[in-house]
Amino acid sequence: MYLPDPCSSHSRVGPSFAGLWHSRHNADGRTRDPKAGRVRVQRRDHSNTITLTFLFYSFWLALAFVIGAVWVFRFFAIGMAMKHRAILSSASHRDANHPTPKLSVLVAARDEEANIETCVRTLLDQDYPDFEVIAVNDRSTDQTPEILQRLESQAGGTLRVVTVTQAREGWAGKNNAMVEGVAASSGEWLLFTDADCRQISRRTLSVAMSEMHENNVDFLSIIPLLDTPTVWERIIQPVCAWVLILWFLPDRANNPAKKTAYANGPFMLISRQCYEAIGGHQRVRAELNEDIKLAYFAKRAGFAIRVCENEDLYRARMYRTPREAWRGWSRIFFGSLGTVRRIAISLLMIALYTLLPWIALAASVIAWRFAGSTAGDPWRYASLAWGAVIVFQQMAAWRYYGVVRIGRLWSLTYMFGSLAAFGMLCSAMLKALGATETTWRGTTYRHDKPGAPDERNTPPGRSTEAAHAGKPASAAATTMGPR
Numbered sequence: 001m002y003l004p005d006p007c008s009s010h011s012r013v014g015p016s017f018a019g020l021w022h023s024r025h026n027a028d029g030r031t032r033d034p035k036a037g038r039v040r041v042q043r044r045d046h047s048n049t050i051t052l053t054f055l056f057y058s059f060w061l062a063l064a065f066v067i068g069a070v071w072v073f074r075f076f077a078i079g080m081a082m083k084h085r086a087i088l089s090s091a092s093h094r095d096a097n098h099p100t101p102k103l104s105v106l107v108a109a110r111d112e113e114a115n116i117e118t119c120v121r122t123l124l125d126q127d128y129p130d131f132e133v134i135a136v137n138d139r140s141t142d143q144t145p146e147i148l149q150r151l152e153s154q155a156g157g158t159l160r161v162v163t164v165t166q167a168r169e170g171w172a173g174k175n176n177a178m179v180e181g182v183a184a185s186s187g188e189w190l191l192f193t194d195a196d197c198r199q200i201s202r203r204t205l206s207v208a209m210s211e212m213h214e215n216n217v218d219f220l221s222i223i224p225l226l227d228t229p230t231v232w233e234r235i236i237q238p239v240c241a242w243v244l245i246l247w248f249l250p251d252r253a254n255n256p257a258k259k260t261a262y263a264n265g266p267f268m269l270i271s272r273q274c275y276e277a278i279g280g281h282q283r284v285r286a287e288l289n290e291d292i293k294l295a296y297f298a299k300r301a302g303f304a305i306r307v308c309e310n311e312d313l314y315r316a317r318m319y320r321t322p323r324e325a326w327r328g329w330s331r332i333f334f335g336s337l338g339t340v341r342r343i344a345i346s347l348l349m350i351a352l353y354t355l356l357p358w359i360a361l362a363a364s365v366i367a368w369r370f371a372g373s374t375a376g377d378p379w380r381y382a383s384l385a386w387g388a389v390i391v392f393q394q395m396a397a398w399r400y401y402g403v404v405r406i407g408r409l410w411s412l413t414y415m416f417g418s419l420a421a422f423g424m425l426c427s428a429m430l431k432a433l434g435a436t437e438t439t440w441r442g443t444t445y446r447h448d449k450p451g452a453p454d455e456r457n458t459p460p461g462r463s464t465e466a467a468h469a470g471k472p473a474s475a476a477a478t479t480m481g482p483r
Contacts, residue, residue: 197316238404
């Protein structure tokens with residue numbers, strides 16, 4: 001059956017790729033009519049169009065192949081990483097017989113009335129034989145001070161409350177609060193944790209200290225299990241965490257021969273010797289992500305660091321609203337990735353490896369639908385290629401979501417979480433370029449002077465009398481009320 005030439009101006013289906021695999025063109029650019037045997041002269045720009053179309057189509061398929069290969073590699077890489085995971089549980093080190101030096105647990109709380117009681121009570125319930133809890137009330141304006149005072153009166157001396165009335169100039173709020181807590185502590189080991197964490201095992205401290213002794217490390221960080229009770233948390237949190245994991249692989253952090261250093265703020269156990277040797281929070285006073293910086297300085301100074309996952313030791317809920325998550329992850333990306341180059345690479349990775357396959361599949365299917373039967377064949381193959389890429393993407397996401405214990409079916413929302421992460425990285429890029437500021441826990445930080453509190457006309461936080469004498473003096477901080 002004779003088909004009209006799709007490259008002809010009389011064809012209703014428009015230019016096609018048919019000439020790519022039909023030997024219908026003579027060397028001089030003329031096209032032979034296969035039915036009539038006639039030779040008609042065709043403009044050379046048609047041949048040029050076909051050549052460009054062939055090059056574009058080849059590039060399109062090659063790009064699909066490369067991106068698909070990346071996702072296949074990630075699928076197997078996650079499988080390999082699962083074999084080398086360091087996972088702690090309540091059953092770990094149960095028969096260990098290690099020394100039990102005094103441990104000081106430090107938790108900073110600012111406007112944490114919803115979390116602080118559960119956090120402190122589960123810490124006080126630990127079975128470790130020698131520890132103290134130092135709770136730092138960091139300029140709270142809600143019921144946090146009253147809750148801490150009540151808990152202190154019931155704790156029988158195990159809990160001490162330190163009240164911060166003002167933040168030093170040039171200090172990030174949490175770092176200022178932690179240095180106050182350290183000044184009031186007396187343990188040989190220091191555990192820094194967050195108010196939104198809750199222990200689900202009485203052995204968390206015992207397991208962590210045994211892990212330190214067993215592996216002869218000076219700095220241990222245990223990654224929390226994430227509480228994600230809402231739909232938006234299950235969509236956003238895994239993807240944002242994956243962005244960080246790609247930069248800070250635990251295997252590399254645990255390898256003394258690698259420069260990679262990582263720690264997770266909700267659980268950082270450090271020997272006092274290591275903490276003081278690297279300069280403590282004084283060294284990272286202006287940092288909004290002090291955890292990774294402390295790990296970096298510790299590893300660079302020759303101290304052994306270790307990152308572990310946990311199976312049933314403790315949980316944390318990072319953010320309760322989408323707005324908090326947006327601001328929080330933008331801050332984390334800005335502080336953790338640290339440079340315009342790293343943030344730009346992260347944006348490119350999400351755009352190229354996650355979002356482009358979906359856009360390419362949609363474009364190929366639409367072109368296939370409207371190109372017609374013969375002209376649409378190449379777009380059908382392109383649709384199959386990009387569809388395969390998305391299958392590989394989902395396979396890797398399926399495996400990863402099982403690792404982070406979110407629920408594998410939620411991997412089907414990976415693309416939507418990637419869109420959110422892309423937006424948060426864009427926000428982090430604006431911060432890195434100095435175009436926007438960071439407001440966190442009521443304090444606004446200018447990035448032309450990293451970490452410096454904004455001194456504009458905003459009211460100071462409520463001042464209360466310090467809970468102990470002799471602590472370091474604090475300078476004025478800028479607050480903007482509850483977050």
